[in-house]
Amino acid sequence: MTFSYYPGCTLKTKAKDLDMYARRSAQALGIDMQELAEWQCCGAVYPQAKDEIATKLSSVRALMSARDAGHDLMTLCSACHHVIKRVNNDMATDTDIRMKVNNYIKPELEYSGETKVVHYLEVLRDYVGFDELAKKVVNPLKGKKIAAYYGCLLLRPGSVMQFDDAENPSIMEDLIKAMGATPVLYANRNECCGGYVTLENRPTAQRRATSVVSSAKAAGADCIITACPLCMYNLDANCDESQKLPIIYFTELLAEALGVK
């Protein structure tokens, strides 16, 4: 199982753990992650406007490199996944954007969305399989009650992301079960953490983060797992002290369960 891998800026700096535990776990599971030789920041937010071209180029370059390497493109950060997947969808479905991007990059071979973009969690579900993963768990996380936090970017818009049921996802809960722990369902698992608005209007982000974490706490969770460095930040730094829970990257728990932490 070989994939081209796009880590993104934050996984090289503030979120090194998310990346490191993902690589260790991948090795234990027989997944070969080949980091793209050259990649540029995805821009962190998907440029929604039809006339935004330059802001989509870095994603297209990563997508083309994976195509040229002959692999699917694996992502890990929720934001990178969101941006690259949606830009890829534009390249496959929007003829005007496709033409302008190709005119700009002038690749030897035109790009029109051929690369398959898969998130690390999708690799676990669709390529490894949670039953197989469960067999490789050497250190089951028995008794741990874990709340999965999906947030926005992995799920929406469901028609493009096609990650899971956008309103009632289960992929992270299935992973939690495979690791031997107990998933905790709670109302706000797919509502926004506050995102980048923490820099513009901190009270909004504080209200969002507190409402997510308190919802998980009320449902009896011991901790929350996430795939996104910005969700990690908001749910921790912007949550009211009285409601705080440990916020952990899902890859850290996976590495623990697989005995490679």
Place this chain on the structure above:
Amino acid sequence: MQTEKEMANDIIRRSGVNPLKCMKCGKCSGTCPAYEDMDYHPHQFVSMVQKGRINELLQSKSIWTCLSCFACIERCPRSVEPAKIIEAVRLELIRRQGCNHLKSDAIPELLDDKLPQQAIVSAFRKYSK
């Protein structure tokens, strides 16, 4: 200087949204997690752009408090995609000379040691050109 009607046409084209599809059910605003921090709400953006009331929207604080969470897009029963209209209005403003909302000089005091790079890149992309 463009008229409001011309700006509205540009915004509609840039967003790719057809505001006439809206049936004014208000579900987008009902589900919006930034509702309390907005003056104009997602359903109002759709109908005000359709009516050409752009100057008011350019003054709106909602263009900065929208979280780009896409809940309104997912949950609109008519696939109107209000967040795209809000983004197109914001671009109408920040693409003008001198209208960057987030200036790089302001960044250092917003930082703390845990803030991920992703937050800064996102905010720059959303608030400045």
